[in-house]
Amino acid sequence: MSPSSPDRPFIQRLSRRLFGAREPATVGEPVIAQVPAATLPETPVLFDDWTLPLPSALRKRIQAEVAQRLPAQAQPSAAQWRMIFSRTPATQVVAGAGAGKSTSLVLRLLVLHHYLGYELASTTVITFTRESRNDFIKKMLQVFDLWEIKLSQQQAGEVVRTFHSRLLPLVRSLPGLAQVQAFETLGVQEQGASGNPFDLRINDAQRALLNACYSALLTRDSRFRQLIAALRLQAFALKRLDRDHPEVRKRMTVTALAAGRDEELCDLLEDQWYHAGVWPIEGIEPQRKAVTINGGTFHCHGYIAELDAWVVLGVDPSADADMTRKGARLPVRAEWAVKRTLFQAFCDKPLIWLDTYQQGQRLWGALAGSSVAGPGFDYQVKGDTAAAPLLDAFAATAGFIENLGLDVSAAIGAMDHALLGDDSGFLQALALFWPTFNDFLHQQPPPVMTYNAMFATLGEQAPENLALVPDSLLQGMTHLMVDEFQDISPQIVGWVRACLTEVRRRAVQRPAATSLLCVGDDWQSIYGWRGSAAHYFLAFDREFPASKTTRVLLSDNYRSHQHIIDAAEHLVQPVRSLPGKRGKAREGLPTIAVQVFERNDRQLAQQVRAHHEAGDSILILFRKSSDKSLIYNELSNLLKVDYSSGERRIRLLTYHSAKGLQADAVFLVGDCRYASEPPYRNEVYRLAGFAEPGQADAYDAAQREEILRLAYVAVTRAVRHCYWYVEPARGETAAVARASDRVAGNKPWFEDRRGAQ
Incomplete structure (x- = not known):
C-alpha cells in the first residue's frame, strides 16, 4: 500500500491513539483519571559528532566575495560572521531588536548550498508568519542572484517555510490522509479570513463543524447535556x-x-x-x-x-x-x-433575568440545543479579558493546552478541580467535547485535522507515524534554520526533535549531518498567552543537546539610537534572560529620551501631525480596540490624506502585530498590564513542567514578565522618537502589574512628563 492510499482503519487507529476512547464520568468529578506526563521523555540524540568543513582559506574566500558583491551597509559584523560560519551541529543565535539577522540567515544558506554543496532540498528556513516568509524569499532571491544562482519563486518557497506549511505535506503522506485539510484554514478563501494558523478567531466554515459535532454529542451523551445545561444557566443567570x-x-x-x-x-x-x-x-x-x-x-x-x-x-x-x-x-x-x-x-x-429582546432570542437558541445553531451562549473563562461563544472558548482553551504539549482530556483530568471554581464544569465539558470533535474531523470527507493534532501525529510520542513519511519529504528537515525561536511552543518542539531524530535514524552513513540553527531573542517572547514558551530558547543546550554548540550574541542594533535601546532594556531588567545581553547602537546617532505622558489623545494627535509634516514614518500602537477607535477619531482626516497619498507613512497596529516593524516615530497608547489570575492556565503550566516545586502561579508569573517584554518590543520599534501615553493607575490594586511602573524618571533615557502637563 502506498503512503497516500486511503486507509480508514489507519485513521481510526490514529484517532484512538491521539484522542482515546473514554467512559463518561459522573457530574462533578474529574473526567479523566489519567495523568499526563509533566515532561517529555528524555531528549533523544539529535546530532552526531561532526564539524562543518569550513577551513580558514574557504572562510576568507567567502568573506572576500561578500565584500565584493554586497553593498557596504550589508556587510556582516564579526558576530554575524560567527553565525554564518558556525561549524557545530547546534547553533543558538541571540539576536536583539534591530540586529540585522535576515541577511545573515541568507548568507548562512548561501554558504551551505553554494560553497559546501549542500542540496537546497535538505534545508529548511522556518519563519513564523507568511509575511516574514515572503520577505525572506525576496531577500534570498536577491542575494543568490548576485552569485548567479538562478532560483524561481517556487524553488525558494520550497526552502523557506512556516512550521505549518512544512508540516502539512508530511502529514499528507500518511495512509488515508493524502487530502487532509487543516481546520485552521477552512473557509479562508471563501470568507476572506486571514489564514493565519495562530489566529484564534473562528470563521463560519469552522463554526459549522464545531456546531455539528456539538449537536451530535448533545443528543447522545447525557453527561455532556448536564454539563451544558449548568453552563447555560451560569451564562444567563x-x-x-x-x-x-x-x-x-x-x-x-x-x-x-x-x-x-x-x-x-x-x-x-x-x-x-x-x-x-x-x-x-x-x-x-x-x-x-x-x-x-x-x-x-x-x-x-x-x-x-x-x-x-x-x-x-x-x-x-x-x-x-x-x-x-x-x-x-x-x-x-x-x-x-x-x-x-x-x-x-x-x-x-436559580434566576435568569432577560435585559433585552436579543437576550431572549439568544436564550431561545440556547434552549433549542439540538439544532446546528450551536450552544447559543457565551462563556468567559476566568482570567480571559472577555466572554466568547462557548465553542470558540472550547477551541481557544484546547489550543492553549495542546500548544503546551498536553492531551486536553488527560490534562483536565489531572487538574486540581478544587482550584478551578466555576471553570471546572466548563473544562469537564471540554474534556468530553474535544476528543469527540477531533474524531468528528477525521470522519469528514476529506479528513480534517487541527494543526496541533498534526504536530502530535508526527511528534515524539508517535515515532511509528513519522517512520511512514517518505525520505523525499523528510529530507528537508535535515538542516533547519528557525527564526523567532523564542516564540516556539512545546508541541512544535516535540515535532522538530522527532524529525531530527528520524532523519538521523535513517542515515546510512555516519556522521549524519543533521543541524539546527535557531535565531531568537528571549526579550521578545510575547506569545505565552497562546502557548508559546521562551523556555526552549533559554534552555537551548538542555533541550537540543549536541556534542558541540555554538552560541552567538548579536548585540549591534542597526535600527535605534542608544537611549531607545537603554530605555527598552531597563523595562525588561527584572525578567529572567540569557546573560551578557546589551544592545549597542551605531556610533554618532543623536539620542532622544523616550517621553512618557498621561493619556491625552488630542496632544498625541498634535504630535503625530507634526511628525507627519516632517516626513517621518509613524507607528501608532494600541492595546485595546477601543483605543484604536478613539485615536482614529482624532486623526481621521490625516489618516485619509495619508492613505490617499499612496505613501502610507502612518500605521495603526496592536503592540503584538508591530513585531518586526520599525518607524521614525512610535506612539504607544496604553499600558501593558496584567491583572488576571486564570486558575486553569496555572494548572496547565504545572502539568507541562513549567512550574517550580510547589509554585501555584507559574502562568501568572510568566505573564508578569511577558508584559515587560511586550513593552520592550513596542519601544524598540522606534528609530528616533518614542512617545508613551499611559492612563493613570486609579483604583488599581498593587496586584495589577504594569510595565509603566518600570519607567525611571532619573535615567537619561526616560523623560517622565506625567503630572507635569
Whole structure:
C-alpha cells in the first residue's frame, strides 16, 4: 500500500491513539483519571559528532566575495560572521531588536548550498508568519542572484517555510490522509479570513463543524447535556450582589412599595415582549411565580424545567426611557432597576433575568440545543479579558493546552478541580467535547485535522507515524534554520526533535549531518498567552543537546539610537534572560529620551501631525480596540490624506502585530498590564513542567514578565522618537502589574512628563 492510499482503519487507529476512547464520568468529578506526563521523555540524540568543513582559506574566500558583491551597509559584523560560519551541529543565535539577522540567515544558506554543496532540498528556513516568509524569499532571491544562482519563486518557497506549511505535506503522506485539510484554514478563501494558523478567531466554515459535532454529542451523551445545561444557566443567570452593596442598601428601603405594584409591572412588561414578537419563548413555560424578596412578594414571568430556573423579563433599551405607569412616582425603567437589584441581593433560587429582546432570542437558541445553531451562549473563562461563544472558548482553551504539549482530556483530568471554581464544569465539558470533535474531523470527507493534532501525529510520542513519511519529504528537515525561536511552543518542539531524530535514524552513513540553527531573542517572547514558551530558547543546550554548540550574541542594533535601546532594556531588567545581553547602537546617532505622558489623545494627535509634516514614518500602537477607535477619531482626516497619498507613512497596529516593524516615530497608547489570575492556565503550566516545586502561579508569573517584554518590543520599534501615553493607575490594586511602573524618571533615557502637563 502506498503512503497516500486511503486507509480508514489507519485513521481510526490514529484517532484512538491521539484522542482515546473514554467512559463518561459522573457530574462533578474529574473526567479523566489519567495523568499526563509533566515532561517529555528524555531528549533523544539529535546530532552526531561532526564539524562543518569550513577551513580558514574557504572562510576568507567567502568573506572576500561578500565584500565584493554586497553593498557596504550589508556587510556582516564579526558576530554575524560567527553565525554564518558556525561549524557545530547546534547553533543558538541571540539576536536583539534591530540586529540585522535576515541577511545573515541568507548568507548562512548561501554558504551551505553554494560553497559546501549542500542540496537546497535538505534545508529548511522556518519563519513564523507568511509575511516574514515572503520577505525572506525576496531577500534570498536577491542575494543568490548576485552569485548567479538562478532560483524561481517556487524553488525558494520550497526552502523557506512556516512550521505549518512544512508540516502539512508530511502529514499528507500518511495512509488515508493524502487530502487532509487543516481546520485552521477552512473557509479562508471563501470568507476572506486571514489564514493565519495562530489566529484564534473562528470563521463560519469552522463554526459549522464545531456546531455539528456539538449537536451530535448533545443528543447522545447525557453527561455532556448536564454539563451544558449548568453552563447555560451560569451564562444567563442574574449575577449576585452583596447585601452590603450601596445600591442594595438604598433600594431595600422601597421594597414594600415596589412589591405592592409588581404585578402591574409584570403585566406591562409581558405586553411589551409579546408585541415585540419575543414572548412567550419556546422552552420557557409562561407562568407567574410569586417569590419572597426581602420580605416583599415579587413575581417571575416563566420557568425553565430543564434548568430548574425562573425567568424575569426586563425593559428592552428600545422602550421609551420616560415611560411611567399611571400613579407611579418612578419611571418604569427605574422601577425595574429597583426590582433587579433586590433580586440580585435576596433571591436564592436559580434566576435568569432577560435585559433585552436579543437576550431572549439568544436564550431561545440556547434552549433549542439540538439544532446546528450551536450552544447559543457565551462563556468567559476566568482570567480571559472577555466572554466568547462557548465553542470558540472550547477551541481557544484546547489550543492553549495542546500548544503546551498536553492531551486536553488527560490534562483536565489531572487538574486540581478544587482550584478551578466555576471553570471546572466548563473544562469537564471540554474534556468530553474535544476528543469527540477531533474524531468528528477525521470522519469528514476529506479528513480534517487541527494543526496541533498534526504536530502530535508526527511528534515524539508517535515515532511509528513519522517512520511512514517518505525520505523525499523528510529530507528537508535535515538542516533547519528557525527564526523567532523564542516564540516556539512545546508541541512544535516535540515535532522538530522527532524529525531530527528520524532523519538521523535513517542515515546510512555516519556522521549524519543533521543541524539546527535557531535565531531568537528571549526579550521578545510575547506569545505565552497562546502557548508559546521562551523556555526552549533559554534552555537551548538542555533541550537540543549536541556534542558541540555554538552560541552567538548579536548585540549591534542597526535600527535605534542608544537611549531607545537603554530605555527598552531597563523595562525588561527584572525578567529572567540569557546573560551578557546589551544592545549597542551605531556610533554618532543623536539620542532622544523616550517621553512618557498621561493619556491625552488630542496632544498625541498634535504630535503625530507634526511628525507627519516632517516626513517621518509613524507607528501608532494600541492595546485595546477601543483605543484604536478613539485615536482614529482624532486623526481621521490625516489618516485619509495619508492613505490617499499612496505613501502610507502612518500605521495603526496592536503592540503584538508591530513585531518586526520599525518607524521614525512610535506612539504607544496604553499600558501593558496584567491583572488576571486564570486558575486553569496555572494548572496547565504545572502539568507541562513549567512550574517550580510547589509554585501555584507559574502562568501568572510568566505573564508578569511577558508584559515587560511586550513593552520592550513596542519601544524598540522606534528609530528616533518614542512617545508613551499611559492612563493613570486609579483604583488599581498593587496586584495589577504594569510595565509603566518600570519607567525611571532619573535615567537619561526616560523623560517622565506625567503630572507635569
